[in-house]
Each structure stands twice: as structure tokens, then as C-alpha cells.
Ligand code: HEC
């Protein structure tokens with residue numbers, strides 16, 4: 001019996017040591033609350049709510065701020081459209097068909113390569129091809145109503161009159177990414193592919209079905225990088241910048257994934273040979 005109690009006591013010591021170690025020694029990864037998909041009927045909205053929807057899409061589902069931000073400097077800012085866009089329409093190099101700012105914005109979002117802002121083209125294409133994704137497909141996947149909402153938001157943010165109108169004939173309600181209540185649990189991701197799709201890695205990388213072009217092609221990344229290296233490139237992207245690329249990989253994914261999901265993601269990448 002005393003032997004038995006000794007074993008119990010010993011186990012408790014080990015368990016509490018482990019608990020202490022795991023709290024102090026292992027980085028605690030607490031995922032940020034996930035966006036919950038809430039359906040919104042745009043046809044019953046007023047312009048104010050349509051603009052708010054556009055702002056949410058710009059910062060959330062559209063992942064626009066991953067590239068269009070004041071820090072990375074890898075995409076033009078979109079907050080002073082009269083100054084930036086109006087001269088582009090007059091530029092003799094402009095070969096698109098837009099005649100006003102709203103038209104130019106739609107064109108930029110749907111066919112980004114029609115006009116590439118100088119210095120912002122895809123590497124090695126001499127500004128002939130844009131690294132900006134077509135927002136209708138791939139990792140962004142906007143409906144027409146969502147594109148129009150973002151344009152209303154951008155016009156409003158630049159102090160312009162809103163010239164787009166709210167579509168009244170949309171069949172599908174628009175899912176708006178609302179931040180979930182603090183502390184809310186989300187369903188765990190179940191595969192590396194799902195994580196790549198949900199986190200929008202494909203906006204910048206060629207991986208799975210995505211064709212992003214701002215970061216390195218990851219379709220064979222497992223043949224040049226091992227698991228530890230891949231984990232590092234997610235948790236601390238600034239530590240080792242891949243040659244020829246701008247340091248613009250967002251350092252946010254460590255906070256958005258459970259530890260087990262992070263492992264799933266790096267194992268998936270390691271398998272891409
Ligand atoms: C992967 C990075 C990336 C993402 C994500 C992205 N963009 Fe861009 N965008 C760019 C780059 C780079 C350019 C400049 C090259 C060009 O002219 O196409 C650009 C250009 C533009 C332009 C033209 C700007 C100008 O001054 O002429 C608009 C408008 C625009 N993006 C809107 C958006 C919106 C809205 C979203 C989100 C739905 C978005 N972008 C998402 C990289 C990105």
C-alpha cells in the first residue's frame with residue numbers, strides 16, 4: 001500500500017512539474033477569435049451600412065490590408081483616390097477602359113494587370129503583370145455586391161461622393177465577416193489545405209489551387225525546407241527573409257492557429273515535394 005501511495009505522490013509531482021513547464025516553457029498559442037459568417041441581405045441596406053460592410057470586407061475577407069498598408073510598402077495606398085487614381089486615367093500608358101474612379105477601382109480588382117502601378121509589378125515582369133489577385137476568384141472570392149461595397153467604402157474613405165449603387169437583384173445574401181465575441185471557440189481546422197485556404201496564404205503564394213505571386217512559390221517547398229525551418233517561417237517570418245523578396249509576410253499566423261493546427265500546416269508544407 002505505501003508503495004502504491006508513493007507511486008501516486010511521485011506521479012502528482014511529475015504532472016505538476018509538467019504543468020509548470022508547459023505554462024512557462026512552451027509558448028502558449030491562443031488563436032485570435034475567428035470571423036463568423038453572418039449572412040447579410042444587401043438589398044435592404046442603406047448606403048451607410050453598405051459602406052460599413054465594405055470596410056469589413058476590406059479589412060477581413062478581402063485581405064486587402066495584407067498588402068495595402070502603410071508598413072509593408074508593397075502596394076499603393078488607397079486612402080487618397082483623387083490624388084492617386086485621377087492622374088492614372090490621364091496617363092498615356094493607361095490602356096484600360098475606365099472613365100472614372102469607380103470604373104478604375106472595379107478594373108483594378110477584377111483585372112489587375114490592365115494597368116500596373118510603376119514599381120509594383122510582379123518580380124521580373126518589368127511592371128507588365130500585377131501581383132494583385134483577381135478578387136473574384138481564388139483566396140478572396142468576392143461577389144459583385146461585395147466588390148461594390150468595397151468601392152463605396154474606398155470612395156467614402158477618400159471623401160468622394162459615392163457613385164456606386166447598392167445592387168437590388170442579388171440572389172445570395174452576402175456573408176460578412178464579423179469578429180466573433182471575445183473568447184469564442186471556433187471549430188478546429190482539420191487539414192493543412194483548409195488552413196491555407198482559410199488564412200489566405202494563396203493571396204501571395206502559389207500553393208494548392210492558388211496562384212499568388214508576391215511571395216515564393218510553395219508548391220515544392222518541402223524539398224528545400226524542413227519542418228523546423230517551415231515552422232520558423234510562419235512564427236517569425238522576419239528571421240530569415242527569402243532572397244529576392246520583400247519582407248512582407250505577415251507575422252500574424254502564429255496567433256491565429258492552435259499549436260496542433262500549426263503543426264498540421266507545417267507538415268502539409270513539408271509534404272509538398
Ligand atoms: C497580395 C497582395 C494584394 C492584395 C491581397 C490586394 N492587393 Fe490591391 N494591389 C496590389 C499591388 C501590388 C498593386 C499595385 C500593382 C497594380 O497596379 O496592379 C495593387 C493595386 C490595387 C489598386 C490600384 C491602385 C492604384 O493606385 O492604381 C486597387 C484599387 C487595389 N489594388 C485594390 C485592392 C482591394 C480592394 C483589395 C482587397 C479586396 C486588394 N487590392 C488586395 C496588391 C494586393
Ligand code: HEC
Nearest residue numbers: 066199201204214215216233237240241242245246248249
Ligand atoms: C501578404 C503576402 C503574404 C501572405 C498573405 C503570406 N505570405 Fe508567406 N511569404 C511572403 C513573402 C513576401 C515571403 C518571402 C519573404 C520572407 O521570407 O519573409 C514569404 C515567405 C514564406 C515562406 C518561406 C518560403 C521560402 O522560400 O523559404 C513560407 C513557408 C510561407 N511564406 C508560408 C506562408 C503561409 C503558410 C501563409 C498563410 C498562413 C503565408 N505564407 C501568407 C508573403 C506572404
